Amino acid sequence: MIETRHLGFRYAFGKRAVLSDINLQLEKGETALLLGPSGCGKSTLALCLDGLIPHVIEGEMRGEVFVDGLSTRESSVAELASKVGIVFQDPESQFCMLTVEDEVAFGLENLGIPPGEIGARIGTALRQMGLEQERRTRLDRLSGGMKQRLALACLLAMQPDVLVLDEPTANLDPQGAAEFLPALATLKGQRTMLIVEHRLDDLMHLVDRVVIMGGEGRILLQGMPREVLATNVDLLEEQGIWLPQAAELAWHLAKAGVRLEPFPLTVEEAAAALRKLPQRPLSRDVEEASSPLSFAPPAIELRHLSFAYPNGTRALDDVQLTVARGDFFALLGPNGSGKTTLAMHLMDILRPPPGTVYIQGRDLVALSTYELTQQVGYVFQNPEHQFVADTVYDELAYSLRVRGINEAETQHRVEELLAEFGLAAQAKDNPFRLSQGQKRRLSLATMLAIGQQILVLDEPTFGQDRRSARQIMEHLRRLNERGVTIIMITHDMRLVAEYARHVAVLMAGRVVYQGSVRSLYHQAALLEKTSLVTPPLYRLAQRLQQENPTFPDLMTGEDWVRAYT
Amino acid sequence: MHFFEYYERDSFLHRANPTTKLMAVFVLLLAVIMAFDPFTPLLFLIFAIALMCGLGRIPLFYILRTLIPFWLVAIGFVVTNGFLYDVTKVQTPTVLGRWGPFLITQEGLEAGLSLGLRALAIVSYSMMFVMTTAPTDFVLSLIQQARLSYRFGYGILVSYRFMPLLQAEYDTIRAAHKVRGVGERTGLRDRYQQLKRYAVPLLASAIRKSERVALAMDSKAFGAASARTYYRALHVRRGDWLFLAGVVIAVVLIIMGLAWLGLLKGYGIVPE
Numbered sequence: 010m011i012e013t014r015h016l017g018f019r020y021a022f023g024k025r026a027v028l029s030d031i032n033l034q035l036e037k038g039e040t041a042l043l044l045g046p047s048g049c050g051k052s053t054l055a056l057c058l059d060g061l062i063p064h065v066i067e068g069e070m071r072g073e074v075f076v077d078g079l080s081t082r083e084s085s086v087a088e089l090a091s092k093v094g095i096v097f098q099d100p101e102s103q104f105c106m107l108t109v110e111d112e113v114a115f116g117l118e119n120l121g122i123p124p125g126e127i128g129a130r131i132g133t134a135l136r137q138m139g140l141e142q143e144r145r146t147r148l149d150r151l152s153g154g155m156k157q158r159l160a161l162a163c164l165l166a167m168q169p170d171v172l173v174l175d176e177p178t179a180n181l182d183p184q185g186a187a188e189f190l191p192a193l194a195t196l197k198g199q200r201t202m203l204i205v206e207h208r209l210d211d212l213m214h215l216v217d218r219v220v221i222m223g224g225e226g227r228i229l230l231q232g233m234p235r236e237v238l239a240t241n242v243d244l245l246e247e248q249g250i251w252l253p254q255a256a257e258l259a260w261h262l263a264k265a266g267v268r269l270e271p272f273p274l275t276v277e278e279a280a281a282a283l284r285k286l287p288q289r290p291l292s293r294d295v296e297e298a299s300s301p302l303s304f305a306p307p308a309i310e311l312r313h314l315s316f317a318y319p320n321g322t323r324a325l326d327d328v329q330l331t332v333a334r335g336d337f338f339a340l341l342g343p344n345g346s347g348k349t350t351l352a353m354h355l356m357d358i359l360r361p362p363p364g365t366v367y368i369q370g371r372d373l374v375a376l377s378t379y380e381l382t383q384q385v386g387y388v389f390q391n392p393e394h395q396f397v398a399d400t401v402y403d404e405l406a407y408s409l410r411v412r413g414i415n416e417a418e419t420q421h422r423v424e425e426l427l428a429e430f431g432l433a434a435q436a437k438d439n440p441f442r443l444s445q446g447q448k449r450r451l452s453l454a455t456m457l458a459i460g461q462q463i464l465v466l467d468e469p470t471f472g473q474d475r476r477s478a479r480q481i482m483e484h485l486r487r488l489n490e491r492g493v494t495i496i497m498i499t500h501d502m503r504l505v506a507e508y509a510r511h512v513a514v515l516m517a518g519r520v521v522y523q524g525s526v527r528s529l530y531h532q533a534a535l536l537e538k539t540s541l542v543t544p545p546l547y548r549l550a551q552r553l554q555q556e557n558p559t560f561p562d563l564m565t566g567e568d569w570v571r572a573y574t
Numbered sequence: 575m576h577f578f579e580y581y582e583r584d585s586f587l588h589r590a591n592p593t594t595k596l597m598a599v600f601v602l603l604l605a606v607i608m609a610f611d612p613f614t615p616l617l618f619l620i621f622a623i624a625l626m627c628g629l630g631r632i633p634l635f636y637i638l639r640t641l642i643p644f645w646l647v648a649i650g651f652v653v654t655n656g657f658l659y660d661v662t663k664v665q666t667p668t669v670l671g672r673w674g675p676f677l678i679t680q681e682g683l684e685a686g687l688s689l690g691l692r693a694l695a696i697v698s699y700s701m702m703f704v705m706t707t708a709p710t711d712f713v714l715s716l717i718q719q720a721r722l723s724y725r726f727g728y729g730i731l732v733s734y735r736f737m738p739l740l741q742a743e744y745d746t747i748r749a750a751h752k753v754r755g756v757g758e759r760t761g762l763r764d765r766y767q768q769l770k771r772y773a774v775p776l777l778a779s780a781i782r783k784s785e786r787v788a789l790a791m792d793s794k795a796f797g798a799a800s801a802r803t804y805y806r807a808l809h810v811r812r813g814d815w816l817f818l819a820g821v822v823i824a825v826v827l828i829i830m831g832l833a834w835l836g837l838l839k840g841y842g843i844v845p846e
Binding site: 056059061064065066085086087089090091094095097099101102103104105106107108110111114115116117118119120121122123124127128131148149163167353356357358378379382386387389391393394395396397407408411412441455456 | 708709710728731732734735738739743746747749750751752753754755771774775778779783784786787789790791792793794795796797798799800801802803804805806807
């Protein structure tokens, strides 16, 4: 159905080729998963398959792409659009109309389909994606998960044989992803699909073939998922590619001498393989460490904090929360539950009423901006928003200079930070030109320049590949060990399991849980209500606990390896 | 304060074809602009509100509340003209009073009243159009009836969709810079610096967003096929022509009535 022959591409004005010598063949009805580190050319390949390259995007394409026997070079965009459709990552910027119905109609109108038939096709496509109730809904009223299903519905209406999905769940919260993936699963076998994705645990059962791309825009290997993953984990690790957690666990256990057979790709498979093992896990070291932190003086204390936006939306409702000094704290909850609103009150971005927010024991409203920024650093989700200078060096020096610190000391401190965050080689570069990982590290470094003792982070690993995400989290762990209090907003339950000590769960502006991570995972009803999803490795332990109630509560890869060796 | 925006309702004006409705609004605006006396704009203001309530089924209270800021502007016109009217324009100004160096003249108050009421009437007709016209219908009608290029039309729709997103982004950038310890600046040079700092990330994101949308549209064959169809066809119906004709007749009647009563004080190019 899809074939590429020696495909290569270089963007106009690009220094080097983004893709080289890509040879790929997808059979009709096959579902392929494309993996690779960030910046390796996955998205460019997706654009080539869709025909946007070479028709729309300027650059130099080598080789050939055939879709259903048609060369993309020789077919028109209109012909290609009814053969291949593409879902993009960002749900906000792939629509051009204002309502669901108009949006689905858009592509069909472009193809010149008669109006009567358009109506029927809209109905069918929306029903297939479970959106028939939303036909006349305005797009800005849809959740992220609904928007991505709509994106898929728009394509289905155009009846393409091939679907290309470029990180369709990357911008969704766990609930949105949990809505989207089953909708995608209904298409398996009916369409030929190429999926670029990071969240693999709930996707692997759909995948027939895995294609791995490396840093140079080449295909490193491809084949059946189990074969590729079972024998090449080292390579994938080295490339910084996200893996299904079951596979990662099997690999870690194998290194420790415990082999899981057959090599598992999903939680179910891992559970089956673990049952067959002769060893039984030891439950040492997994019991909850008593938390002496609760006796530490609070770094942050919220007392009866409520907040409503001017339009009347109640975002925070009588929030009581204490974060101990030196804690690694995670703020959880579905989109729109008030996490970011809460965090903004810690930084006076939204001004709290007197007597509701205390930073290191002092009422926030009594602190000047100068004093507050001295104590609290705040890292926004999009690092670009925080950049104020033209070079990386000046970016780091900025906060120091604003405070009137002399140039010699500034230089000393900036060089320290550059070295610590691995940005020394980029000191003279423009912050906007850095890679995603570098941008994130820079925004982190700027927030530590003046020795802040409290760090608030909004989705610190968002959009990062595996290597970069790990680097960032290890930085945070080291800072935390030095006594910095970390508060992070996140959707990633794996990060929570691996790094956080305490969590609070927000739901409709109220704190519905505050305590340790492990006891949160025990509260199935609460998790369900707040649409939080426990990390795959914990689900694995739960599965085994169903048969064997004494099976230990293993949360992280480390827990598992320790229990089996 | 809330600006006027589309007010979802089912009414004659909401169903009316946007292009002919726009033509009617132009006729009304032209009639208002040419008046120099206070009575013509007053009548047209009342007519606008009557149309919105009657044919548009928008609650009177809502209309008046939305107009509040413009009432204030209108009052400002009356006051400033009352005090500052150039008395040399008329041979015998009627002086009503004196306040310090200022003369309060009847001619000044009248001119101010006319100006203020004209401003209000103009705002009301624009409001009538915006409140009763769904943006998508407006653009579709411009494409289908007024022969606007559809590429341009869809461009307008996309930017309309992006405006709230960019506003949200601007708010975030402001907050993010505050966190860096960048206070809001007051001096002229500092303001320029600040504008530059906000502009770079905002532009970067706007460009990225529009590139993405353009790609998404291209991938759905926008502009690729020779003939584009429209799922929702907008037509000019008999009611639309009748409405346009009715508006023209109403305008003529209002002007003639005022002239007959001797209340017109110079109209359009007709000298006083």
